[in-house]
Amino acid sequence: MFTFFSVFINFKCCRTFANIQASKENIAMESIHEDPNFVSLREYYCYKLQIRDNDESWLLHFARLLQQYIVDQYMKLETQRLDFYRLQQEEIRREFLKGIIDALKSGKSQACNVGQRIILTPSFIGGSRNMRCKYMDVMTLVQKYGKSDIFLTMTCNPNWPEIKEYLIDKEERQNRSDLLVRVFHAKLEQLKNELLKKCIFGEVATYTYVIEYQKRGLPHAHFLLILKSKFKMYTPEKYDKIVCAEIPNKEKNEHLYNLVIKRILHGPCGSLDPTGVCMRKNGTCKNNFSKNFCEETIQTLNAYPEYRRRDDGVQIKIKSALLDNRWVVPYNPYLLAKFDCNLNVEICSIIKAVKYIYKYIYKGHDRTNFCVVNNKLDSEIDEIKQYVSARWVSPPEAACRIFRF
Template sequence: MAGIDGDPDFVSIREYYAYKLQMRNDDESFLLHFGRLFQQYVVDMYVKLESQRLDYLRTQQEEFRKEFLQGIVDSIGTGEVWAANVGQRVFLQASFIGGPRNMRRKYIDAMTLVQKFGKPDIFLTMTCNPNWPEIKEHLLPTEEAQNRPDLVVRVFRAKLEELKNELLKKNIFGEVAAYTYVIEFQKRGLPHVHFLLILKPQHKMFIPDEYDKIVSAEIPDKTKYPHLYRMVKKHMMHGPCGVLNPSNVCMTKHGCCKNSYPKEYSEHTIQTLDSYPLYRRRNNGVKIKVRKQKLDNTWVVPHNAYLLAKFNCHINVEICSTIQAVKYIYKYICKGHDRISFHINSDNPNNQIDEIQQYQAARWVSPPEAVWRLFRFSMGEIKPAIIHLQLHLPNF
């Protein structure tokens, strides 16, 4: 295996641990089967890798261009309140994947697509299913999927590539003019992907009848579509929440569901002015028993029947072409990973703002994310590519 700069005698930290985490039929190593200890191991190894990169950035501060941090107006714009701190910031550059500036750059790049191609048409979210057969068949009889983050992320990435093939090559929703997607990891660890698709003008949707061809929010016929019926029951039923389950995780302090379930009945899909459409949810008396409660069409999460039946996981599909304020959609998918936000103020005027330390103190790393980054899988993609034009200031 070629190592650093092609030198076969040396490998990087990431290359070494990526090699250690491979699945081999003739390998008697028990590293991958240590259960929760393996989860801790991969997190520690990724934190070691990330710390090495951040330490390098800390030692190279003088090499970075920081003119925009030296101006009074620009410093106030970034939230600086102490004049003594102008130009005294430990800088975490935008090229560091996952950092605040990197996520903001992704957001700005995604918004650039809107200027060229217009508003997005489809918002799609796919979440990993730990019970996929591809995962189950590679587990030992006593193993749980949560203790094999390496296996989980490998299968999810394979499913992601197949989803991209359906969306971008087979064009199941129509020809795509531009798209962006971002990988995120929930606190419980499972990866999920947010897609935003901008269709070509001849494939855009303008009337509710076209929405119904792509998105469904009803329970399918159990006799005609038994497989789809099982998928909707397993993956696409929200809650129950509200009066049926006041302690559900989606409930707010005011006793309401943050996702506004259950929805209202509607005989037809209605196009709204500035939100997602009100999808067809007929009051036909069909109900499914989910978590000890009988739920009807008002609890169904919007989905595409073909993708749901094929991928066997939670896969939410929404029509967003009518939304005027598309800014919040792009901010939502580019918000970055879960982190704890806190700040301790000091009256010491010489106190230096350390962006690297702030990032490390607030970072939340789950085992699947650690393995994903060790394998150097992509954290997102945008096409067509966005080229950044550098602005050169006078006297610098």
């Protein structure tokens, strides 16, 4: 009881100190303070979430309360930043709504509404304008360097040894959002080193990637790579050197064989399991599994080629169902063996997939939004309020933002 009471006092002190710090700052944008005795709101909570040896504080081991604590503190930080934009509307309107053309581009059809819009600028990370600007930036890269060559998705593995090392007895991994994002960030930097410096797929001309935070899942990253002209892949034979969609030989590489079974196999779903989470209402898999057997890789008119999936008789029993090469998610053997996580690698075979893929990775936050339209001519459109009312923040995303990853 004494320990819990001490921690409760510690929580109260944390909030009191943070509120004092927030009141001293008139703006929410993070800046370098001239006085070394003060830190920003983000820096303080980042300090509180650090992992220390022989730390007497139980803040990081409060299970679900830690998740709530991280989200609450980030919401305080994000609200402070949004208040800054709300207070700067005079400067923002001067920049965005300079004339009639700008007003019409913003969706204004009534002259009386010009200047009555509260704008969330592109500098705010995660906002709709920010995502639109990033999408236009990467489309400019496509215009200069050509279509994407490789689409790679990496998902955090909660069973990484680096995560297990810092868990206490009976502690659940999903309750340590701070630890998950730290390890995932480190693994992501390793992956970038493999792709951009070691050039395992060839020299990269340009690239873009985003990190998504699932509501009930783990953080995952989407990479789009554009290779230099002499390293581009034009034939199915070159596709096979990078992407594999078959179960490996257990005798030759048992480690890779076990990883494919554990991480890469999809399903069972469809007729083998109609209750699968990937099933649509019409009874089909949203990922279009199972695939067809194919003796060699074929370049198709779709976004991705049909990879080689030979009918070699190898079957794996998963949930009382026998799965073969038709259920293998395309992967790269080297990256899978190195990172031990769900790591999907696809070849972007045609130019038609460019717009869809880039719009997919820059779609922004998952959200549900509705509004009641006011027909009065003097109604105000508040982009900040629209952003907040549809916002969903998961503990991993909040921790990642606090750590400034």
